[in-house]
Amino acid sequence: MLAATGIMALLGGCTGIGEPLSAGHASAASAPVRLWPDRKPAPLEEPGRGENLPATVPGVPKVPSGDIRKASLLTVVKAQVAAGSALDGEPQFDRATTRKIDACDDERARCPVLKPQYQDLTGDGKAELIVGIGAADESLALWVFTLRHGVVTRIMDAGVTPLSVEVANGDLILREPTSTPGYATRTVFAWDPRTKTMALRSSEYDQADSPTSAPKRTP
Numbered sequence: 001m002l003a004a005t006g007i008m009a010l011l012g013g014c015t016g017i018g019e020p021l022s023a024g025h026a027s028a029a030s031a032p033v034r035l036w037p038d039r040k041p042a043p044l045e046e047p048g049r050g051e052n053l054p055a056t057v058p059g060v061p062k063v064p065s066g067d068i069r070k071a072s073l074l075t076v077v078k079a080q081v082a083a084g085s086a087l088d089g090e091p092q093f094d095r096a097t098t099r100k101i102d103a104c105d106d107e108r109a110r111c112p113v114l115k116p117q118y119q120d121l122t123g124d125g126k127a128e129l130i131v132g133i134g135a136a137d138e139s140l141a142l143w144v145f146t147l148r149h150g151v152v153t154r155i156m157d158a159g160v161t162p163l164s165v166e167v168a169n170g171d172l173i174l175r176e177p178t179s180t181p182g183y184a185t186r187t188v189f190a191w192d193p194r195t196k197t198m199a200l201r202s203s204e205y206d207q208a209d210s211p212t213s214a215p216k217r218t219p
Helices: 002-011 075-083 094-103
Strands: 116-117 129-133 140-148 152-159 166-170 171-177 184-190 199-206
Touching: 075 094, 075 129, 094 184, 152 171, 152 184
Parallel strands: 152 199
Antiparallel strands: 116 129, 129 140, 140 152, 166 171, 171 184, 184 199
């Protein structure tokens, strides 16, 4: 009878006096193992001209109020078009799109500049200006501007083909189609206080809303 009681106590996971039994030695947590520790690391890449660097937009009047909504949208857009691509200074659009931008004041129905969006992306409590310009190939020029001491300053310049563009918790999130049916890429840009730009935070595969979703632009 005593032997049976002892067996039951062991099966119950406790000693005869109610103390828990040890489950054995737990595996010790191991620190990361660095491979080839003696190899000299590659140098950090220096940003190219205009890449990952904020840039003032020439030709745009200062905004003393500090509210970027007071800046003329088309003035900002045309000045940025004239400045060229942030990466190489080359024209960012074909001639047909550029002509449509130039005619936006008189031909709003054909204007490729989408409705401006205002969201706080830098976390300072003030809105930034988000601009989207559609091209004939369904791509979208995506620009973000902020005010720095009243001066309109570009903090993002990207060419994308988005299924959607969203802002969540200050992050700018793009979902773009892929060649894999049913999947899209989800790319997140976030404010980087070191570079003073909207920097790439992550890019990953994600399930698309629909395997047959066609590229579309959000207003």
